[in-house]
Amino acid sequence: MADIITLLPDHVANQIAAGEVVQRPASVVKELLENAIDAKAENIQLIIQESGKKLIQVIDDGKGMSETDARLAFERHATSKIKQIDDLFSLQTKGFRGEALASIAAVAQIEMHTKQEKDEVGTHLKIAASKVEYQNISATTKGTSIAIRNLFFNIPARRNFLKSNNVELRHIIDEFHRVALAYPSISFVFQQNNSTLLNLSKGTLSQRIVAIFGKKIEEKLVTISSDTTVGKISGYIIKPDYARKNRGQQFFFVNNRFIKSPFLHHSIVQSFKGLLPEGYYPGYFIFFELNPESIDINIHPTKTEIKFENEQDLYAILKSATRHSLGMFQITPSLDFNHNPSLDIPYSYKSKSPKDPAIEVDKSFNPFVQKSEKITKEQWEPLVKIKESSLNTIPQNNSFLTEDITIRNHFQINNKYIVTHLDEDVLVINQYRAHQRILYEDFLQSVTTKKQKSQQLLFPINIELSLKIKSIFAEIKETFLEMGFSFEVLSDNELKVNGVPAICMNKNIKEVIENLFETFETESPVESFSYADSIAQSLCKSLAITNGMPLNHEEQKSIIEKLLKCKDSLTTPFNKKIYFLLSKNEMDKQLN
Ligand code: ADP
Ligand code: MG
Numbered sequence: 001m002a003d004i005i006t007l008l009p010d011h012v013a014n015q016i017a018a019g020e021v022v023q024r025p026a027s028v029v030k031e032l033l034e035n036a037i038d039a040k041a042e043n044i045q046l047i048i049q050e051s052g053k054k055l056i057q058v059i060d061d062g063k064g065m066s067e068t069d070a071r072l073a074f075e076r077h078a079t080s081k082i083k084q085i086d087d088l089f090s091l092q093t094k095g096f097r098g099e100a101l102a103s104i105a106a107v108a109q110i111e112m113h114t115k116q117e118k119d120e121v122g123t124h125l126k127i128a129a130s131k132v133e134y135q136n137i138s139a140t141t142k143g144t145s146i147a148i149r150n151l152f153f154n155i156p157a158r159r160n161f162l163k164s165n166n167v168e169l170r171h172i173i174d175e176f177h178r179v180a181l182a183y184p185s186i187s188f189v190f191q192q193n194n195s196t197l198l199n200l201s202k203g204t205l206s207q208r209i210v211a212i213f214g215k216k217i218e219e220k221l222v223t224i225s226s227d228t229t230v231g232k233i234s235g236y237i238i239k240p241d242y243a244r245k246n247r248g249q250q251f252f253f254v255n256n257r258f259i260k261s262p263f264l265h266h267s268i269v270q271s272f273k274g275l276l277p278e279g280y281y282p283g284y285f286i287f288f289e290l291n292p293e294s295i296d297i298n299i300h301p302t303k304t305e306i307k308f309e310n311e312q313d314l315y316a317i318l319k320s321a322t323r324h325s326l327g328m329f330q331i332t333p334s335l336d337f338n339h340n341p342s343l344d345i346p347y348s349y350k351s352k353s354p355k356d357p358a359i360e361v362d363k364s365f366n367p368f369v370q371k372s373e374k375i376t377k378e379q380w381e382p383l384v385k386i387k388e389s390s391l392n393t394i395p396q397n398n399s400f401l402t403e404d405i406t407i408r409n410h411f412q413i414n415n416k417y418i419v420t421h422l423d424e425d426v427l428v429i430n431q432y433r434a435h436q437r438i439l440y441e442d443f444l445q446s447v448t449t450k451k452q453k454s455q456q457l458l459f460p461i462n463i464e465l466s467l468k469i470k471s472i473f474a475e476i477k478e479t480f481l482e483m484g485f486s487f488e489v490l491s492d493n494e495l496k497v498n499g500v501p502a503i504c505m506n507k508n509i510k511e512v513i514e515n516l517f518e519t520f521e522t523e524s525p526v527e528s529f530s531y532a533d534s535i536a537q538s539l540c541k542s543l544a545i546t547n548g549m550p551l552n553h554e555e556q557k558s559i560i561e562k563l564l565k566c567k568d569s570l571t572t573p574f575n576k577k578i579y580f581l582l583s584k585n586e587m588d589k590q591l592n
Pocket of ligand 1 (some may be wrong): 102
């Protein structure tokens, strides 16, 4: 039999390796920014076009490369950062695998200018699909400018796999934030399609956080710090009052490298226990300084997951440091910022109490009108399906369905569950989830039937636009208008909201809108879903009565009735189960 094993040609091997390192434009952004930092740049410029699909360029004033190094840099396993495996454990640089440039070169067109300070002239190099196509001298300044064009141009399948510009841009912004937060002493400029998205001058960590997330974040932060033999902790946590309903602002850095650690995150969640209402997440910017020997960053190609030697100790130290900060902010509201209270505006966060938002079950609800609304057969059907599956019996003709049913008996327990009965079975409903479903369908219904009314605000509200919102605002603006929001653009990053959908009235509107924007910031909406759907999801989350809210008899009834009228009463828009049935059979079994 003939031999069948061949060695893969380098360009194929590189393309395969690229699959691990280069998933999307944002991965290229990360690698190039890290290379610039490793080259000790003080000023870094990131330029993208078409969310990086067309162009990603990073210009730095770092140490540059010699002519030979410029060529070598694109070879696989070519690195100046380690020489032997032991070096991994005293690592001071971001990169070390020597894979990034080789991988990128395998799947894109690259043009680079680079020059070292001591050299008269620099090097100009063009590479496409791993092949050097052009090399010459370059009259450039000290540092490196590297442009990546048409990512995945030679692998159409991968290119097609990329998401919309919107989604890819969000990933790039995330990577950019992570690097920029880790290096406040380096200045960054971020440009997209010839407009500047962010211009960050050198400064302290707190200045950098403000420059990225806006002035208002100042009053939300409290410092965290700890210095032990295991390592140092520094940074900020976001006060529980300002916790958000998404995970947008959670940053861990280990030796200035952004990392993900569900384990350490858990430690923080533990410390916040009891301080956050259901559905809210803690926010933090936490920096660990650890002995490089006590961590292993080589377990993941993108190096965002690392192994700690003293995991348990870190967990405990972080927990106590977080606890300490949480206790401290009660007496010292803002620590290293000069907060100017005169800047506060009506509806300010100050009056906000996330544990106890204003509740409104039903605007049209009037306790003095005694309606005895009948519920039709169709409305029970989802329930019956559950009933059938929970009973595990063959569907049969349920006699009670032939007649309409009146909700008569119901009560609330634990300020959380509404209990009623369905024929001979007991039905237990989670009030928060039920109300989410009701509001969600209500809102989408009113939008599709164009019955959504906009209500003018007596006191218009100013909202600061984050980078991500700014970058996609043109796209989402239309939907906002359609949904009943009206606003004017005050400046590059401020919006004045004049009107909101009627359903939002009497709420903390500022919070509702900020939650809404956060949705667009952090969750890449599944693309098949429309923006209207994302808005409806966010609104129903913000506006629903929470668990823990006492409801009177009529309010309970209203929830039950409206839930049963929903198209899908089984689950929330977030796929959480809304109710369960306790069957007579089950009761009999329990008590036989
Ligand atoms: P790694 O960063 O893991 O070493 P890369 O493929 O990212 O691997 O880069 C290969 C080498 O090219 C680096 O080790 C470095 O010597 C050089 N290099 C890459 N980018 C720059 C830059 N912006 N400035 C100076 N040298 C660079
Ligand atoms: Mg690198």
